[in-house]
Amino acid sequence: MKSSIHILRCRCSSSSGLRSTATRSHRYASTSSSSTSTSTSSSTTPSTPTPTTSPKRTRWLAITLVSIAAASAGAYIRTQTPSSATLNTETFTKYSLVSRVPISATSSLFTLRPRYPSSDNYDVYENAWRTGVWSVMFKQPQLQIGRDYTPLPTTAATSLSVDEENEGYLRFFIRKDPFGEVSRYLHTLEVGADIEMRGPQIECEIPKETREILFIAGGTGIAPALQAGYSLLNRTTTTNRPNIHIIWASRLRADCVGGVSDTPKVEASPSSRSWFSGWFGSSSSSKAHVESVALTSQGQESSLIVRELEALKSQYPGQITVDYYLDEENRFIGKNDLAEFIKPSKSVAGPQNRKLILVSGPEGFISYMAGPKVWAQGTELQGPLKGIIKELDPKGWAVWKL
Numbered sequence: 453m454k455s456s457i458h459i460l461r462c463r464c465s466s467s468s469g470l471r472s473t474a475t476r477s478h479r480y481a482s483t484s485s486s487s488t489s490t491s492t493s494s495s496t497t498p499s500t501p502t503p504t505t506s507p508k509r510t511r512w513l514a515i516t517l518v519s520i521a522a523a524s525a526g527a528y529i530r531t532q533t534p535s536s537a538t539l540n541t542e543t544f545t546k547y548s549l550v551s552r553v554p555i556s557a558t559s560s561l562f563t564l565r566p567r568y569p570s571s572d573n574y575d576v577y578e579n580a581w582r583t584g585v586w587s588v589m590f591k592q593p594q595l596q597i598g599r600d601y602t603p604l605p606t607t608a609a610t611s612l613s614v615d616e617e618n619e620g621y622l623r624f625f626i627r628k629d630p631f632g633e634v635s636r637y638l639h640t641l642e643v644g645a646d647i648e649m650r651g652p653q654i655e656c657e658i659p660k661e662t663r664e665i666l667f668i669a670g671g672t673g674i675a676p677a678l679q680a681g682y683s684l685l686n687r688t689t690t691t692n693r694p695n696i697h698i699i700w701a702s703r704l705r706a707d708c709v710g711g712v713s714d715t716p717k718v719e720a721s722p723s724s725r726s727w728f729s730g731w732f733g734s735s736s737s738s739k740a741h742v743e744s745v746a747l748t749s750q751g752q753e754s755s756l757i758v759r760e761l762e763a764l765k766s767q768y769p770g771q772i773t774v775d776y777y778l779d780e781e782n783r784f785i786g787k788n789d790l791a792e793f794i795k796p797s798k799s800v801a802g803p804q805n806r807k808l809i810l811v812s813g814p815e816g817f818i819s820y821m822a823g824p825k826v827w828a829q830g831t832e833l834q835g836p837l838k839g840i841i842k843e844l845d846p847k848g849w850a851v852w853k854l
């Protein structure tokens with residue numbers, strides 16, 4: 453994904469096409485700007501005193517000196533304290549790297565905790581979880597650039613304790629791009645290192661009417677899928693049993709080891725091809741007759757992401773299904789695989805936004821599935837619906853590219 457640095461925010465809400473009010477700019481604002489502009493305020497400084505020693509002048513002098521002292525102390529304190537101990541969208545907040553556990557040759561699970569305690573983090577996260585899909589921006593301090601990453605929800609499979617959750621720990625599934633600036637930097641950090649982040653940024657608000665989500669994820673795009681599942685299924689009540697179907701394409705078996713597809717046999721279109729090959733320009737995509745065969749763990753422990761998905765399944769039986777596709781084994785998502793879920797007969801009549809298709813992954817993946825997002829005047833927009841989803845004419849579904 454060649455996105456350089458962005459502050460963009462997409463916001464999806466609903467309507468026949470979800471609404472976008474996104475603006476993703478390319479460089480984040482300096483975090484230090486606010487602390488240096490607070491010298492003595494000219495508005496509180498009296499006009500130049502005349503050479504007299506009247507009591508009035510003495511009072512002014514005293515007031516001025518006190519003001520200067522107070523302002524200086526304030527500026528000093530501001531430079532000595534962290535910008536904020538609580539995650540917020542204005543300033544970067546310091547977190548410490550608690551652990552970095554490899555999941556596959558190219559991806560790791562990062563666990564971070566706030567550097568300074570703040571009881572407010574819980575509420576900040578909670579609001580974001582309730583809203584839908586959200587991300588935070590990590591800063592690469594040497595290059596002064598930032599990239600977005602998606603916190604994983606905590607499920608029954610999580611290794612976080614209740615205390616850790618209360619302390620505001622966050623976990624991330626991050627792929628190391630061998631040529632990428634920030635993901636490579638993150639993979640060099642030692643336990644205990646500081647990582648500054650800012651957010652939460654709502655990437656897609658899941659409307660409260662939503663009853664069904666088809667989530668098409670490529671690579672680490674599974675992180676927002678977990679979020680969407682978590683957020684949607686948490687709304688389950690006796691009268692509301694929403695469901696989500698996740699289609700996840702990985703490059704490497706290690707990322708999804710142990711994952712068993714719920715759709716027993718999904719035939720791929722003869723034209724199906726690897727979106728990875730499209731992205732990287734390889735032509736190894738022609739072996740296209742594909743069956744979604746259940747992956748076997750072959751004695752290996754299931755990958756963490758698979759365990760998270762399984763935990764959601766146990767918690768909400770019958771409401772979440774997952775199908776796995778593996779580039780490494782020439783099993784690619786084809787048009788027919790999506791048709792299984794998008795076909796009109798499965799449409800549910802009712803208010804708009806009940807049915808939502810979300811697509812998340814590298815640019816090439818999103819383009820192949822739903823057409824590229826577009827840039828206009830420094831703003832990233834959804835762009836028209838194209839790709840194989842468009843070919844399927846998904847009537848009754850709102851589509852959002854993450």
Ligand SMILES: Cc1cc2nc3c(=O)[nH]c(=O)nc-3n(C[C@H](O)[C@H](O)[C@H](O)COP(=O)(O)OP(=O)(O)OC[C@H]3O[C@@H](n4cnc5c(N)ncnc54)[C@H](O)[C@@H]3O)c2cc1C
Binds near residue numbers: 602655675
């Ligand atoms: C909302 C959101 C959430 C995300 N969540 C996650 C997540 O949870 N986990 C995750 O792993 N990723 C996530 N990403 C992706 C992440 O933000 C980064 O894009 C990714 O980590 C790569 O960043 P990088 O700085 O390492 O690579 P970059 O430096 O941006 O490089 C990316 C690729 O572009 C190539 N490139 C760089 N410059 C050029 C150029 N001039 N011309 C041609 N090619 C070039 C590089 O070689 C590299 O292969 C998310 C993205 C978004 C938008």
